[in-house]
Amino acid sequence: DQQVKQNSPSLSVQEGRISILNCDYTNSMFDYFLWYKKYPAEGPTFLISISSIKDKNEDGRFTVFLNKSAKHLSLHIVPSQPGDSAVYFCAALTGTASKLTFGTGTRLQVTL
Amino acid sequence: DTGVSQDPRHKITKRGQNVTFRCDPISEHNRLYWYRQTLGQGPEFLTYFQNEAQLEKSRLLSDRFSAERPKGSFSTLEIQRTEQGDSAMYLCASSLGGLGETQYFGPGTRLLVL
Numbered sequence: 001d002q003q004v005k006q007n008s009p010s011l012s013v014q015e016g017r018i019s020i021l022n023c024d025y026t027n028s029m030f031d032y033f034l035w036y037k038k039y040p041a042e043g044p045t046f047l048i049s050i051s052s053i054k055d056k057n058e059d060g061r062f063t064v065f066l067n068k069s070a071k072h073l074s075l076h077i078v079p080s081q082p083g084d085s086a087v088y089f090c091a092a093l094t095g096t097a098s099k100l101t102f103g104t105g106t107r108l109q110v111t112l
Numbered sequence: 113d114t115g116v117s118q119d120p121r122h123k124i125t126k127r128g129q130n131v132t133f134r135c136d137p138i139s140e141h142n143r144l145y146w147y148r149q150t151l152g153q154g155p156e157f158l159t160y161f162q163n164e165a166q167l168e169k170s171r172l173l174s175d176r177f178s179a180e181r182p183k184g185s186f187s188t189l190e191i192q193r194t195e196q197g198d199s200a201m202y203l204c205a206s207s208l209g210g211l212g213e214t215q216y217f218g219p220g221t222r223l224l225v226l
Binding site for chain 1: 116118143145147152153154155156157160167168170203205207209213214215216217218219220222
């Protein structure tokens with residue numbers, strides 16, 4: 001069963017606009033969430049994370065929002081830049097387990 | 113470069129052959145993880161080590177797969193009698209450990225079984 005879901009396989013956004021990537025989860029035991037960016041032929045690169053005790057975390061152009069009641073999180077990138085074009089993965093952890101559970105990814109294309 | 117490194121970056125082998133991959137974690141990290149990623153999917157957990165102890169293995173890790181971390185530093189992942197279904201990107205990650213730990217990934221080893 002897919003415990004972390006990214007229902008949009010792709011997203012295209014104009015440079016300078018906001019990119020919003022969404023993620024839903026089903027396991028209520030998840031209490032820590034991370035976003036990774038992946039370029040082709042490279043490993044995932046950590047972007048930003050959020051604990052379940054918070055509803056927002058911001059780091060420069062990247063902000064993650066968590067809605068626990070809806071089991072939904074989103075990553076906002078503003079302003080979007082061409083270098084942001086990559087596949088973005090949402091991942092989740094439980095407090096008692098060390099393994100990350102990943103979604104299937106969303107391919108972001110930032111156009112000029 | 114003090115990030116996670118993996119070797120080789122690419123491996124092509126024939127079905128039935130054995131292959132071994134190496135991962136060198138970030139030096140102060142005591143946890144090391146192996147994941148596998150196939151096309152169109154996110155990485156899937158295989159196994160992890162706390163220092164030299166292998167603490168968890170996924171059901172994806174069949175008896176043809178074995179991982180070691182003999183001195184709590186680098187790790188190897190061996191696949192015996194490879195099958196075409198083993199073709200994937202094998203990713204290694206490391207972390208300091210603890211709640212909410214961030215795992216940092218290496219570049220991966222892409223395996224193609226012919």
